[in-house]
Amino acid sequence: MNNLSFSTDKIINQLLSAVLVVNRDLTIAWSNPASEELLGLSQRQLRDSHLSDVIIDADYSVKVIAYSLRSGNHYHQRDTKMTLINHEEFMADISVSSIELEGEQKLLVEIKQTGREHRIGLESSEYSQHLAANALVQGLGHEIKNPLGGLRGAAQLLAMELVEPELKEYTDIIIKEADRLSALVDRMMAPHQQGKKQLVNIHQLIELVLNLLTLEAGEKLHLERDYDPSLPDLFVCGDQIQQAMLNLMQNAIQAMEGEGTLTLKTRIVGPMLLGDQIYRLVQRLDISDDGPGVPVELRKKIFMPLISGRQGGTGLGLGIAQSLIQQHQGLIEYQDKHERTTFTLYLPVISQTNNETQGVDL
CATH class of the missing domain: 1.10.287 (Helix Hairpins)
Structure with a gap:
């Protein structure tokens, strides 16, 4: 996108919907940061990938994009089911329009996940x-x-x-x-109770927690790490973030009864809306286990105090974790799909010199 002005490029990067520039052979020439979060792949992984290697053709989305490229017509498809290569499904609105970049005809594809609002x-x-x-x-x-x-x-x-x-x-x-x-x-x-903030590396905090838990869990617990080494340091209270991680990982291990696979995945995403602000960069930590999951009747209130699906549980672990993360303008989300339970922790990357806010108010 060399012939786009810096300001235009910057505006597209701030969009919450995924934007792709697609070549005539249906390979991806460019993607914005929101594409990473929605499609589950980094911008480097998306570049030069064929659309069919990223999106499984459930509702003919790839065929529609190919047709638009051949005809040159603008196309808009509402509430189409999209299935990613990792089998994650979601509903989305897709807009496809033909553009000319660097003397070649390309497609501008916008994917907006419906239900986000x-x-x-x-x-x-x-x-x-x-x-x-x-x-x-x-x-x-x-x-x-x-x-x-x-x-x-x-x-x-x-x-x-x-x-x-x-x-x-x-x-x-x-x-x-x-x-x-x-x-x-x-x-x-x-x-x-507010803690003292300092620059910390999220992977160091994860490893500190794992050192505590693996000694207790024993050899039946299998760990899988998928870290993004390029993540910047966070300006946070390390003890509070570590406690939140400990609560989440401890819950996962207890759900598996100490025997199973605990997967930890870190990525940088953004722009992202957290609370009433949009943050340009947000760090994401997925904590996944292959336990039985959260009972259906508890899923909408698992972060409420004194709610527990485990016999003998106090119901405080998840609520405390959510409170600690929210003090750092972050968020914890829960998903239960494909026999995997995942708690996702989002933390905005906030400058040490301006630790009150780096987001854009809505």
Whole structure:
């Protein structure tokens, strides 16, 4: 796209829909960053790839594009099912128009995933519910901790007055349970405490978490790493991001009962809408397992506090992880497809010198 001006190129790179420039032989000559996220391949992988190697021809999308190239006519196809080479399916609007670049006829293909606006609205609604639930938990936490302190103190005084050892066992139980409940409340309130931010590498944080978990999981856990080494450092609170990763990976390992494949994949995506801002660069971490997945009835509320699909679970791990990531203007999403459960963590790349925001307000 050498004959496009810098400003035009920059505008196309900011679009949220995928844009491809396709040669006459249906190989991809150019793609914008949004294509990476939608098609699941890097711009380097997309370049010179044939369309049929990227998109499986489920609703004749590739044939339609080829027809438009031969006829020179503009074509628009709404709500067409697209299946990628990794078998991921989604509905999209496709616009195809003929253009001339560098003296050759090419096609400009725009792919806009339908349902994105619905997903953004749903995320906003879920985020509001999450904030309301957290506010409730915070209020309850303070209400619970105050009487717990009095209860523990009274049990300690009572224990000092008791002579018979068997009776002291009861006060010990009271003290132990009061401490347990106090620790539980601390865990519920901890995500709201701001940490010190510094430049960290996401892969180093991942490996620190894996070192902790693999010692506990043992040899039956198989790890697959698919890292993008070009990812820039993040200006974040490393301890909080590490805790969020720990909660997500621990959930995955527990779901597999310590036996299965845990896959970790990092990529750079963008532009991307997070909350009410568009960020130019966003780091993406996919944490996938081959466990049984999340029960259908819990999928819409798995990030809510005290919701758990595991017997004996506190229901705090995912909620705490989401809160920690949202403090960094990020997001955690959940997908359950093709016998793989995937939690995806998004973190915007924010400058150290301007750590308040680098996004574009909507």
